């Protein structure tokens with residue numbers, strides 16, 4: 001069992017300037033420890049996806065490091081990715097495969113080969129995908145149904161760190177509510193979770209730490225305790241506005 | 249891991265409706281090619297037999313071997329029905345004379361319109377045109393399509409080495425497409441057996457190699473498609489690029505090669521050659537006519553010579569003149585033909601070498617070499633006909649006591665004789681070269697196809713190592 005204070009996910013002076021010269025991430029520093037949920041808030045184009053992509057080594061950092069369980073991702077990407085599960089903003093799977101076939105493929109790709117079909121079904125049910133959909137081809141799935149499959153795949157990978165890019169986008173209210181419940185369970189299992197979201201209300205409810213990003217910078221970061229009694233929505237607007245003033 | 253990726257590719261491709269429909273079309277075409285090929289062979293074989301016996305039958309009433317109008321025919325070859333090559337475009341009939349130049353004529357014994365229509369539907373056509381498109385259809389979005397679908401990022405959120413992924417992609421999609429095609433081809437093989445096409449070990453080996461080079465050709469388009477899909481962002485772009493590449497490889501380059509080599513190397517036309525021959529013939533005739541008219545003046549019949557004897561003398565003289573004339577004509581003809589053949593050879597070689605820029609040409613050449621229907625077929629046939637001419641001439645000379653050939657002896661032949669027995673004629677048989685000779689001829693082009701495969705494979709591989717998977 002890892003100690004609670006060892007960072008599982010860590011961004012150290014992490015910056016990304018795209019080829020077109022746009023500085024999408026500006027000197028990001030954040031830490032997510034085992035058993036913690038970190039919620040990144042921020043408007044469109046704030047740099048949340050960029051940060052997550054850096055953890056996955058989809059892009060190379062311009063400066064700084066993204067570290068997973070002590071492993072610098074751009075130095076040893078394969079080793080780092082063994083420790084990460086990931087749900088994208090818009091989960092896309094193979095349209096010709098059934099839900100189970102998709103889950104089977106991606107979970108095996110993640111290195112977990114011991115599961116049975118029943119294990120898959122259990123997790124799919126747990127994320128709210130009704131039984132009759134399990135053997136249907138993905139072709140006819142709604143965005144939310146695909147999202148649920150993606151979440152199931154991430155759970156089944158059973159990685160120490162979980163990266164979630166707007167995981168609840170497309171989920172119906174009931175599924176979104178259950179997802180929060182699921183996050184709590186995963187936290188209890190000792191996962192370190194970094195999540196980007198636009199859902200201020202849920203972020204406050206579930207996150208141990210909330211960060212607000214704007215124009216590639218982390219402009220505010222508060223722990224759950226610090227947020228007690230605060231109106232996060234108001235803070236969000238204030239920080240965004242305040243930052244805008246600063247820029248102006 | 250590699251196995252998982254290959255299995256996924258197999259399932260992804262074979263499970264798609266796109267595959268079901270297009271494969272059904274391909275399979276039907278392949279089977280049709282085998283069926284039509286086999287039927288074609290049977291029909292041509294019957295026509296060949298009929299033409300041969302008809303020729304002999306026509307001789308039955310004759311009494312003089314000099315009146316015989318003997319024709320020999322190129323026997324249909326089983327593989328030619330599958331890879332027709334030039335077999336439909338060369339003369340398959342030769343009028344054998346005891347002397348003089350032989351030339352082949354008639355592209356078929358009999359033009360059957362149905363088969364003329366379906367002629368294009370041989371195995372080679374299916375591979376060059378249909379299967380190359382089939383490869384493009386399943387390869388054009390191999391990588392960029394996964395990116396567009398978002399499955400690439402999800403895959404690479406895992407600890408997946410890129411080399412394994414692209415290898416799994418290439419191998420998996422090749423197997424997924426080739427295994428079903430091979431099944432169709434195997435059924436086609438069975439069809440040949442069932443329809444009683446006489447296939448021996450050598451023919452099977454050559455047919456197997458034709459299919460193998462077909463698969464290599466298929467592989468060229470598949471690896472090219474995957475390569476292009478790693479070079480482009482959108483699958484619509486790669487599809488367009490591949491179509492353009494296809495049009496160049498299949499339609500434009502081979503034709504351009506012929507045009508270019510035609511410009512680069514001049515070959516005297518048949519008309520030119522015939523004109524020169526005719527000029528010489530006229531000159532010789534003029535000289536001979538002079539000699540003929542002077543014959544009696546310079547060689548008057550002596551007193552003690554009977555009329556028959558002097559006529560015989562004259563006949564001998566005429567015959568000698570004719571021989572000399574013919575010899576000279578032959579010499580010129582050989583010279584002209586040799587020159588033309590050489591130029592033609594240079595031109596063809598150049599055309600083929602330019603065309604080899606396109607794998608389509610390499611495949612066409614390899615498969616027709618293997619089927620025995622390459623340009624060499626014509627040469628082989630003419631050579632074997634020339635060989636036969638010698639046998640035939642000896643035979644006729646024996647039968648006629650040296651009075652063979654020429655209109656002269658025919659006109660003056662002895663009036664009373666028994667009918668000849670045409671079945672005494674030496675039988676002409678076209679003997680195919682050794683199997684190894686066909687295979688050796690095809691090896692360079694098969695190697696070229698392999699090089700194309702490796703080139704595009706390596707291109708796709710290297711490109712993907714740096715590919716933006718987001």
Ligand SMILES: Nc1ncnc2c1ncn2[C@@H]1O[C@H](COP(=O)(O)OP(=O)(O)OP(=O)(O)O)[C@@H](O)[C@H]1O
Nearest residue numbers: 018019020022024043044045046047048049050051
């Ligand atoms: N490949 C790229 N090349 C250039 N600029 C890019 C690229 N990808 C993203 N950007 C820019 O980087 C900035 C941050 O983008 P990012 O996707 O990280 O935002 P985000 O916080 O995830 O936004 P959203 O909430 O809309 O998902 C944006 O201004 C975007 O235009």
Ligand SMILES: [Mg+2]
Nearest residue numbers: 048049089165
């Ligand atoms: Mg985003």
